[in-house]
Amino acid sequence: MIPGRLRARLAMTRLGRVPERHAVLPGDPPGGRRALAMWGVGCAVYFAAVIYRTSLGVAGLDATERFHINASALSAFSILQLLVYAGMQIPVGLLVDRLGPRKVLAMGTVLFTLGQFGFAFAGSYGTALGARALLGCGDAMTFISVLRLGAHWFPARRGPLIAQVAALFGMAGNLVSTLLLARALQSYGWVPAFAGSATAGVLVFGLVVFVLKDSPAKASALKDHPGPPRPRPGMRRQLALTWREPGTRLGFWAHFTTQFPAMVFLLLWGLPFLVEAQGLTRAEAGGFLTLVVLANMVFGLVFGQVIARHHGARTPLVLGTIAATAAVWALTIAWPGGRAPGWELVVLCVVLGACGPASMIGFDYARPANPPERMGTASGVVNVGGFSASIMTLLAVGLLLDATGDDYRIAFGSVFVLQVLGVTQILRLRGRAGRRERERLVASRVETVHVPA
Numbered sequence: 001m002i003p004g005r006l007r008a009r010l011a012m013t014r015l016g017r018v019p020e021r022h023a024v025l026p027g028d029p030p031g032g033r034r035a036l037a038m039w040g041v042g043c044a045v046y047f048a049a050v051i052y053r054t055s056l057g058v059a060g061l062d063a064t065e066r067f068h069i070n071a072s073a074l075s076a077f078s079i080l081q082l083l084v085y086a087g088m089q090i091p092v093g094l095l096v097d098r099l100g101p102r103k104v105l106a107m108g109t110v111l112f113t114l115g116q117f118g119f120a121f122a123g124s125y126g127t128a129l130g131a132r133a134l135l136g137c138g139d140a141m142t143f144i145s146v147l148r149l150g151a152h153w154f155p156a157r158r159g160p161l162i163a164q165v166a167a168l169f170g171m172a173g174n175l176v177s178t179l180l181l182a183r184a185l186q187s188y189g190w191v192p193a194f195a196g197s198a199t200a201g202v203l204v205f206g207l208v209v210f211v212l213k214d215s216p217a218k219a220s221a222l223k224d225h226p227g228p229p230r231p232r233p234g235m236r237r238q239l240a241l242t243w244r245e246p247g248t249r250l251g252f253w254a255h256f257t258t259q260f261p262a263m264v265f266l267l268l269w270g271l272p273f274l275v276e277a278q279g280l281t282r283a284e285a286g287g288f289l290t291l292v293v294l295a296n297m298v299f300g301l302v303f304g305q306v307i308a309r310h311h312g313a314r315t316p317l318v319l320g321t322i323a324a325t326a327a328v329w330a331l332t333i334a335w336p337g338g339r340a341p342g343w344e345l346v347v348l349c350v351v352l353g354a355c356g357p358a359s360m361i362g363f364d365y366a367r368p369a370n371p372p373e374r375m376g377t378a379s380g381v382v383n384v385g386g387f388s389a390s391i392m393t394l395l396a397v398g399l400l401l402d403a404t405g406d407d408y409r410i411a412f413g414s415v416f417v418l419q420v421l422g423v424t425q426i427l428r429l430r431g432r433a434g435r436r437e438r439e440r441l442v443a444s445r446v447e448t449v450h451v452p453a
Helices: 004-014 033-058 060-067 071-099 101-121 125-139 143-153 156-188 190-210 235-244 246-277 282-309 311-333 342-352 355-366 372-404 408-412 414-447
Strands: none
Touching: 033 060, 033 071, 033 101, 033 125, 033 143, 033 156, 033 190, 033 246, 033 282, 060 071, 060 125, 060 246, 071 101, 071 125, 071 143, 071 235, 071 246, 071 372, 101 125, 101 143, 101 190, 143 156, 143 372, 156 190, 156 282, 156 355, 235 246, 235 372, 246 282, 246 311, 246 342, 246 355, 246 372, 246 408, 246 414, 282 311, 282 342, 282 355, 311 342, 311 355, 311 408, 311 414, 355 372, 372 408, 372 414, 408 414
16 A cells, blocks of 8 residues: 555656656665766767767868868768768667677777778778768767766766756867867868867777776676666567657657757758858858857756756757747748848857757657666667758758759758658657656656555
């Protein structure tokens, strides 16, 4: 029999009034300074990976001259890199669940460092494509591993904030590529800029090998969860169980719909759009890209705190971000005369800054829907969403620019197609995912009740 106080608390939970910060789960890690240090090493790896991932965003015009390519060929760099990244997410999630984040981070660091060095010295378009593919493979191993580290070292109630702060480190890496790498490229040239940035990978590899630990020191049976170790299903079975959860699918579509507008803008097409279509100088365009990154960092902190306190805010934040992005994107490309005023471009960049933090909410849908031993797999499935949408949009924009003679209005209109698809799926799945999550939360609370004999 459940005590009256707990019954009342469970009733509040069903109504969505009990915030996630009150959910104390058995076997939760304690957090603390050592947890911050270990997680910080993982974030440093992710920081370096994002510098390399976004480095092409400030070098797109230079790449067209260096390799003598058009817009479609330029977009192939980012498409291939993201295609490898997205294709690796589920295998990497399975690897993280089996090998642990430390080993996967070490492998990823080696691959993305070699990819950045290769891109620095590439003398042909084909060699450069291979280097970006190698970089994408290593990059794919970072973020899921960092999320898993956070789950190993911090209490579950800190999950939303930890995920948003991890993404904040990624945005800091984006900021470095936007500011420092862009200046190095103009001052020192292609090879010194890219090869110099690649040395960061060597440094973080040393941290992973000599400093990082997978989880706090405890009995191996308690590494992920209390109780005896559970038999692991086969990889295909584990993936099927993960996808079967409505929360996983909702997380996939939330990530799919929110992430790609900002990623497409920052990763490749933002700088050419601002310079060629809006008539800005490269320095002015770099300032607007920096604004996207800064807004992302602010929104990340705000969203993380809001969701940690009010779990019911997740879907309103996701749908609100999508609506705001669609409205400001439409206003920008439909502006009379083709060139929007400065204030409107500022609004565009600020709103795009909310896309990354909103996409992180996808992981918070998947987290309570899956047991700890499937967290890596679930994160991988969710992460495929935004990157697959980014790949399709990068390709569509490049093809449409070539077909229309660099008409950014038509090319950027491809964004709305994927937004409509994503919103349809979110509205379809949110009810099922919410009911399933409430059932799991109630069950977990009942299991932890100890009634005196």
